[in-house]
Amino acid sequence: MPSTPPAGALATACRFSRYLQRLLLARPALAEEVGAQLDTPVDRATLEAWLAEEPLTEDNLKPALRRFKQRAYARIATRDLACSAPLAEVVDSISLVAELAVAEALRVLHQGLAARYGEPRAAGGDAQTLIVVGMGKLGGRELNVSSDIDLIFIYPEDGDTDGSRSISNFEFFTRLGKQLIAAIGEITGDGQVFRVDMRLRPNGDSGPLVCSFDMLENYLVTQGREWERYAWIKARPLTGERHEELEAIRRPFVFRKYLDFGTINAMRELHAQIRREVAKKDMADNVKLGPGGIREIEFIAQVFQLIRGGRDSSLQIKPTLPVLKLLADKSQLSRDAEAELASAYVFLRRLEHRLQFLDDAQTQNLPGKPEDRELVAQAMGFGTFEAMAMELDDHRQNVARHFEAVFADPNEKDHALDRVWHGAGDDNHALELLRLGFKDTAGVCARLAGIRAGSRYQQLADSARGRFDALVPRLVEAAATLPDPDAALSRGLDLLEAISRRAAYLALLQQYPQALVKVAQIVGSSSWAASYLNRHPVLLDELLDARLLDSAPDWPAFRAHLGRQLDEVEPDTERQMDLLREAHHAQVFRLLTQDLSGLLTVERLADHLSELADIMVDQALSHAWRKLLKRHVETPRFAVVSYGKLGGKELGYASDLDLVFLFDDPDPEAAQVYAKLATRLNTWLSAQTAAGQLFETDLRLRPNGEAGLVVSSMASFHKYQLESAWLWEHQALTRARFTAGDPAVGAAFEGIRCEVLRQKRDLAKLREEVLAMRQKMVDAHGGKSGLFDLKHDPGGLIDVEFVVQYLVLGHAWQYDELTGNKGNIALLAMAAERSLIPADLAEAVRNAYREYRRLQHGLRLNNQPGRVDPAAVATMAAAVRALWKHVFDID
Numbered sequence: 001m002p003s004t005p006p007a008g009a010l011a012t013a014c015r016f017s018r019y020l021q022r023l024l025l026a027r028p029a030l031a032e033e034v035g036a037q038l039d040t041p042v043d044r045a046t047l048e049a050w051l052a053e054e055p056l057t058e059d060n061l062k063p064a065l066r067r068f069k070q071r072a073y074a075r076i077a078t079r080d081l082a083c084s085a086p087l088a089e090v091v092d093s094i095s096l097v098a099e100l101a102v103a104e105a106l107r108v109l110h111q112g113l114a115a116r117y118g119e120p121r122a123a124g125g126d127a128q129t130l131i132v133v134g135m136g137k138l139g140g141r142e143l144n145v146s147s148d149i150d151l152i153f154i155y156p157e158d159g160d161t162d163g164s165r166s167i168s169n170f171e172f173f174t175r176l177g178k179q180l181i182a183a184i185g186e187i188t189g190d191g192q193v194f195r196v197d198m199r200l201r202p203n204g205d206s207g208p209l210v211c212s213f214d215m216l217e218n219y220l221v222t223q224g225r226e227w228e229r230y231a232w233i234k235a236r237p238l239t240g241e242r243h244e245e246l247e248a249i250r251r252p253f254v255f256r257k258y259l260d261f262g263t264i265n266a267m268r269e270l271h272a273q274i275r276r277e278v279a280k281k282d283m284a285d286n287v288k289l290g291p292g293g294i295r296e297i298e299f300i301a302q303v304f305q306l307i308r309g310g311r312d313s314s315l316q317i318k319p320t321l322p323v324l325k326l327l328a329d330k331s332q333l334s335r336d337a338e339a340e341l342a343s344a345y346v347f348l349r350r351l352e353h354r355l356q357f358l359d360d361a362q363t364q365n366l367p368g369k370p371e372d373r374e375l376v377a378q379a380m381g382f383g384t385f386e387a388m389a390m391e392l393d394d395h396r397q398n399v400a401r402h403f404e405a406v407f408a409d410p411n412e413k414d415h416a417l418d419r420v421w422h423g424a425g426d427d428n429h430a431l432e433l434l435r436l437g438f439k440d441t442a443g444v445c446a447r448l449a450g451i452r453a454g455s456r457y458q459q460l461a462d463s464a465r466g467r468f469d470a471l472v473p474r475l476v477e478a479a480a481t482l483p484d485p486d487a488a489l490s491r492g493l494d495l496l497e498a499i500s501r502r503a504a505y506l507a508l509l510q511q512y513p514q515a516l517v518k519v520a521q522i523v524g525s526s527s528w529a530a531s532y533l534n535r536h537p538v539l540l541d542e543l544l545d546a547r548l549l550d551s552a553p554d555w556p557a558f559r560a561h562l563g564r565q566l567d568e569v570e571p572d573t574e575r576q577m578d579l580l581r582e583a584h585h586a587q588v589f590r591l592l593t594q595d596l597s598g599l600l601t602v603e604r605l606a607d608h609l610s611e612l613a614d615i616m617v618d619q620a621l622s623h624a625w626r627k628l629l630k631r632h633v634e635t636p637r638f639a640v641v642s643y644g645k646l647g648g649k650e651l652g653y654a655s656d657l658d659l660v661f662l663f664d665d666p667d668p669e670a671a672q673v674y675a676k677l678a679t680r681l682n683t684w685l686s687a688q689t690a691a692g693q694l695f696e697t698d699l700r701l702r703p704n705g706e707a708g709l710v711v712s713s714m715a716s717f718h719k720y721q722l723e724s725a726w727l728w729e730h731q732a733l734t735r736a737r738f739t740a741g742d743p744a745v746g747a748a749f750e751g752i753r754c755e756v757l758r759q760k761r762d763l764a765k766l767r768e769e770v771l772a773m774r775q776k777m778v779d780a781h782g783g784k785s786g787l788f789d790l791k792h793d794p795g796g797l798i799d800v801e802f803v804v805q806y807l808v809l810g811h812a813w814q815y816d817e818l819t820g821n822k823g824n825i826a827l828l829a830m831a832a833e834r835s836l837i838p839a840d841l842a843e844a845v846r847n848a849y850r851e852y853r854r855l856q857h858g859l860r861l862n863n864q865p866g867r868v869d870p871a872a873v874a875t876m877a878a879a880v881r882a883l884w885k886h887v888f889d890i891d
């Protein structure tokens with residue numbers, strides 16, 4: 001609806017607000033001021049200037065604050081009803097009015113009480129001030145134009161006032177609180193500033209009016225209820241000091257460290273109580289509490305905050321619309337849901353204001369009188385009430401639909417397989433399992449009966465046992481649809497038992513049946529994935545992301561986001577190390593789900609896992625360096641070089657990292673400083689924390705192996721490689737690359753690597769040494785069973801790797817490009833293009849290498865050794881052996 005020209009704005013506003021009309025008739029000068037300043041929003045500077053016009057005392061405080069409120073209300077209402085102010089401006093302006101009125105009243109009243117009793121002081125002598133906490137919409141800066149204000153009064157410490165008529169701090173602040181309530185909420189001949197509601201304080205109306213930090217913390221820890229967590233989400237201190245200490249009490253009460261899916265049940269029950277109250281009072285026309293109303297939108301936003309806010313601090317914000325947007329950004333809500341909920345919220349809040357503007361009444365009910373209904377509809381920009389009601393119904397239906405999607409109880413009805421679980425041990429149910437496709441029905445029945453009789457299940461809390469009971473039949477059903485239902489169910493039951501004492505995870509799977517189905521699919525496909533989930537059940541949350549299978553990783557964005565997360569918790573080393581592990585586990589799990597769904601080749605998966613590892617090493621290095629007390633430069637002249645699987649970008653899920661640490665720094669103390677850095681970095685990467693382990697690391701490829709220094713200078717590394725390194729160390733260099741740290745040091749390493757690899761060598765001697773090394777490996781690992789070992793047996797993966805390494809070491813002096821770290825498949829093609837090996841044989845071995853890696857990967861996903869029937873790979877093994885004989889000139 002377009003804004004009304006200034007000339008008609010006052011008339012329009014008065015037509016839609018009888019209260020405003022009466023106010024302006026009583027105060028003509030106010031009407032003139034509003035008309036002259038209609039184009040200017042009511043901001044903090046304006047309000048503070050108004051308060052400064054008249055020095056406030058205890059004598060004039062009440063009338064002055066009421067005139068202040070009326071002055072602000074007149075302009076806010078006129079701008080809103082003339083469609084000159086967006087919702088965000090209206091709610092922020094009226095919230096500022098309340099905030100400044102409270103602060104100014106408290107200042108004046110505190111001075112008066114302190115003059116009589118002295119300043120309240122803690123035992124240590126520090127002066128104390130009252131912290132007035134704004135709750136609800138005031139806390140969120142979303143106040144209604146005719147709202148009451150929910151307040152809680154808190155003071156830091158007990159003690160006494162320092163005056164001649166000393167009283168306790170508790171008594172001082174109780175008196176101050178009562179005076180403040182009267183100054184703001186008492187109805188006088190000038191009306192009131194705001195109605196004041198103190199019922200959200202600890203113990204409500206039966207509790208003391210004020211409480212100290214200690215009293216508040218003790219109450220929240222021992223008696224705080226679920227609905228109070230919801231109430232404290234938007235809590236915001238409006239006055240006083242020591243807000244950080246108050247926040248340290250509030251935050252852990254509201255936001256749990258873990259994913260708190262159990263809160264859905266609690267908020268569902270709270271909403272059910274509200275619905276019953278609405279139905280009892282026939283409040284279907286209430287746009288706040290009725291079906292599809294404002295409260296349901298707030299519940300949707302806040303339940304996600306309660307669930308995730310402890311692990312994601314960005315969700316600890318207060319205003320509703322930014323929360324909805326953030327939830328969509330984080331894929332907790334769809335973009336369509338966010339758009340519909342935000343549109344409904346703006347519509348309903350604007351409607352709520354127009355209902356209240358009529359007579360400055362705290363109402364959210366549609367009016368009963370036809371003429372008032374028409375006025376409200378016109379104030380909303382509609383020609384008739386019926387037209388407005390149609391749009392209102394659309395919004396409320398959208399809200400109710402989204403609310404139901406979030407809060408519906410998926411286990412409201414009994415499950416058809418409940419009898420299989422509750423009657424576990426009864427042979428009659430074996431037939432039911434057989435019908436579902438299970439093979440070892442006796443074993444399944446015995447397993448279910450064993451769980452029910454076991455101490456772990458028997459000792460569960462009633463609520464947790466109820467969730468467990470609801471999940472098992474649904475897991476049986478999900479497993480029955482899979483190719484190997486017995487394995488899927490067995491592994492799924494392992495997981496349920498592992499998380500049975502973690503109520504939040506049971507609640508997640510109970511609330512989101514689709515997540516349980518995905519769990520069955522994942523654990524049914526891979527025993528390694530099942531054990532990974534058992535070790536890191538927090539990853540169950542990832543199953544709720546609709547993009548899990550659709551989106552390729554955005555590694556630059558991930559790197560930036562992880563960096564911000566780590567910076568936010570600086571200098572908490574323990575939390576940073578946990579964050580690294582949690583982020584890594586989550587990304588590995590996302591790749592795992594895509595892998596099991598057939599969306600990634602082994603090569604593409606290895607690329608992703610390698611880039612992920614590079615990011616982790618880089619972030620760990622950056623933050624480990626910050627922790628060193630003795631740093632002689634801002635940025636370390638230090639590099640991490642990766643060898644082996646990470647160096648060759650062939651990393652697997654459980655691969656360790658072969659790392660070498662180098663520095664290039666002339667400072668006399670550089671070696672000592674970087675040795676400490678290397679040791680600390682290794683701890684960041686390999687230490688076990690509450691979140692698990694990031695990587696197993698292997699530092700033995702450094703110069704002189706385990707006997708060598710943990711970090712090497714570039715000069716010593718160069719000298720070692722040219723004068724002392726064994727051939728196998730040069731073979732390892734073919735798969736080495738710079739991973740993290742100073743790019744200049746990385747470039748220097750690459751220069752040394754290329755120099756070493758491009759040395760002209762005696763091919764006969766090289767051939768002899770490579771063959772001898774390979775024979776040692778065959779003797780140690782090959783031919784241990786009647787099966788073909790994909791990695792170690794002749795004709796397997798290591799043969800391919802040794803061929804490529806020989807070709808690089810023997811011919812890179814002629815062909816510089818062979819030193820490129822491009823992987824074995826690409827290097828075989830490059831060697832064929834340069835006629836070093838036959839093209840047809842190169843192509844056959846390239847395909848064999850791919851297939852070997854695919855087979856090996858599949859076996860590892862089910863924790864099986866990398867061995868297969870020799871007949872299944874005979875053709876590929878023959879091709880590898882043929883290339884081996886050709887390259888090493890073996891008859």
